Structures are given as structure tokens and as C-alpha cells.
Amino acid sequence: MGEKKGFFSRLVSGLTKTRDNIVSGIDAVFGGFSQIDEDFYEEIEEILIMGDIGVSATENILESLKQKVKENHIKKPDECKELLIESIKEQMQVGETAYRFEEEKSVVLIVGVNGVGKTTSVGKLAGKLKAQGKKVVLAAADTFRAAAGEQLKEWANRAGVDMIGGQEGSDPAAVIYDAVAAAKARNADVLLCDTAGRLHNKKNLMEELRKINRILEKEYPDAYRETLVVLDATTGQNALAQAKQFAEVTDLTGIILTKMDGTAKGGIAVAIQSELQIPVKYIGVGETIDDLQKFDPEEFVNALFDRGEGAQEHEEGEND
Numbered sequence: 001m002g003e004k005k006g007f008f009s010r011l012v013s014g015l016t017k018t019r020d021n022i023v024s025g026i027d028a029v030f031g032g033f034s035q036i037d038e039d040f041y042e043e044i045e046e047i048l049i050m051g052d053i054g055v056s057a058t059e060n061i062l063e064s065l066k067q068k069v070k071e072n073h074i075k076k077p078d079e080c081k082e083l084l085i086e087s088i089k090e091q092m093q094v095g096e097t098a099y100r101f102e103e104e105k106s107v108v109l110i111v112g113v114n115g116v117g118k119t120t121s122v123g124k125l126a127g128k129l130k131a132q133g134k135k136v137v138l139a140a141a142d143t144f145r146a147a148a149g150e151q152l153k154e155w156a157n158r159a160g161v162d163m164i165g166g167q168e169g170s171d172p173a174a175v176i177y178d179a180v181a182a183a184k185a186r187n188a189d190v191l192l193c194d195t196a197g198r199l200h201n202k203k204n205l206m207e208e209l210r211k212i213n214r215i216l217e218k219e220y221p222d223a224y225r226e227t228l229v230v231l232d233a234t235t236g237q238n239a240l241a242q243a244k245q246f247a248e249v250t251d252l253t254g255i256i257l258t259k260m261d262g263t264a265k266g267g268i269a270v271a272i273q274s275e276l277q278i279p280v281k282y283i284g285v286g287e288t289i290d291d292l293q294k295f296d297p298e299e300f301v302n303a304l305f306d307r308g309e310g311a312q313e314h315e316e317g318e319n320d
């Protein structure tokens, strides 16, 4: 319980900037209007869009809110806050988010452009899996940036896991090939691969990922596969655009949204789930291993609106 509380309060404090941005604005609107009219809805719309919830998700949220207000015969603005919270949660529904790679032998490919926090996230995830008692092998297959391999090596040491590759300029596909051999030889539970991140040459990126996927299919067919894209929440709508571009070149199974602590644009999590229908599986709310947390939309919206008690009752079982 204490641990859960710690988890939730870390999430709440990690989201301070977004909360200040969205929720205080919304509270001001709820307090400042005496009736529900078009101006009231427009103010809410503006706040949601400013909070990077995105035009399309915002439109859906408002539509749902208006419907609920009508159905429930609500007349006073402050009575529809709960309905707004419900409408935001609805927009984030993407079905149950599964973490199958924690349950069976698997390969997790991590993609994302440089600078978004990819290496850090791979390191944090390795640490989390290791702490669950899993045997983890890291593949340093983002061989483009000079210091990337060294940086990943530091994380591997910190997490106490093995790392394959890391030499600048080596062929990413060859690194994956070696890493699969190592994962098999060491009977690894999870092979975690830090892979390509260059979007400016989409054709090359696509080719590189295709090559990696072919090797995995051929050499490691019985491993469960997952591809997560790392996005930097501080870039707001750019993060959404990047996710769309990666989704065009590979089948994404989830998202890691980093630097949620450093941004007022955390609403991007709503936009991403709503528009892409790809689950955000983890969020980064700081720089330590514990600051990579599993993402639960319900809990996220509760944390945004300070619905602490409800969230603590919520079964999360995830402080690993």
C-alpha cells in the first residue's frame, strides 16, 4: 500500500506541469462560468488543445461531453467536471494493454529518433525486467551515433545485464544476429534491442528494420515479438507525427513516452492513444530507473485531476 502510494504520488508529481496547464485552466473555466453555453465549451476546447490533447481527440471529447450533459440534464458548469473526466478516459480506450514480453521468451525492438530518451528508456526497461528476475540481453543495434553504444553499456552495467554490439558503424543487422545467438546460448527471457532512429531517410530505415525483422523471423521464430517506439512528450504534436511515421515503416505494438515530468504537454498521451489506437505502455517521469512506469490511462487521468483515492484502489501490481 505504502509502495502504491509512492508510485501514485511520483506519477502525480511527475505530471505537475501538465496538471498545472490543463487542470487549473479547466478549473478556472468551471468556476468562471455560470451557465453551460457555447462560450463555455469553446473555453474548454481551447484548454484541451493547448494541453496538446490534439484537435481530433478534443473534438471527440467535447462531443461526448455535450451528449452526457444533455442526457443527464446538467445545467451548472461545475456539475459537468466528472463528465469531462469520463469523456477524456473514453478517448484513451485502446483495449487491454498487454505486457506479454514479461511472460514469455521474447524480443523487444525499441525504435525512435535520437535524443528522445531511447537509450535511457532501454536501460530503465532492462533494469525493470532484471529486477523481476528475468535474464535480459541487450542488443546495441543503433550503431549510427558515436556515443550511443557506450551510453547503453553504462546502462547495461547499471542494470546488471549483458550487452551485445555497440561498435560505431557496425551493421545493425549483424548485431541483431549475434545478439540472438547470445540470447539463445544464455537462455535469455528477453532480448531488448536498441535499434535505428533516423527518420530523414525513410527508405533506409524501412530497409534496416525489414532486415532486422527477417533475421528475427528466421533465427528466433519461437520468441514473442514486440516493437515499441520511444517518443519525447516535450515535443508535443511532433511526437504524434513521429509515431505516425514509424507506424508507416513497421508494426508498432506500443509506445514509450518520455520526459512527461519536463512538460506541460502531457496531454499528448491522450492524442496518441486516441488518434493512433496504439497503447502507451510506459511513461518516463524522471531520470532514474524507477521513473519508467507502466502507463494506465485511467490512472493517468486520475493523477491529472488529482483523483488520488480512486487511483490507489486501482489494481496496478506493477512496482517492479
Ligand SMILES: Nc1nc2c(ncn2[C@@H]2O[C@H](COP(=O)(O)OP(=O)(O)OP(=O)(O)O)[C@@H](O)[C@H]2O)c(=O)[nH]1
Binding pocket: 113, 114, 115, 116, 117, 118, 119, 120, 121, 142, 145, 148, 151, 197, 258, 259, 260, 261, 262, 283, 284, 285, 286, 287, 291
Ligand atoms: N526528465 C527526464 N529526462 C529524461 C527522461 N528520459 C530520458 N531523459 C533524459 O533525456 C536525455 C536524452 O536521453 P538519451 O537516452 O540519451 O536519448 P536518446 O534518444 O537515446 O538519444 P540517442 O542516444 O542519441 O539515441 C538524457 O539526459 C536523459 O537523462 C525522462 O523520462 N525524464
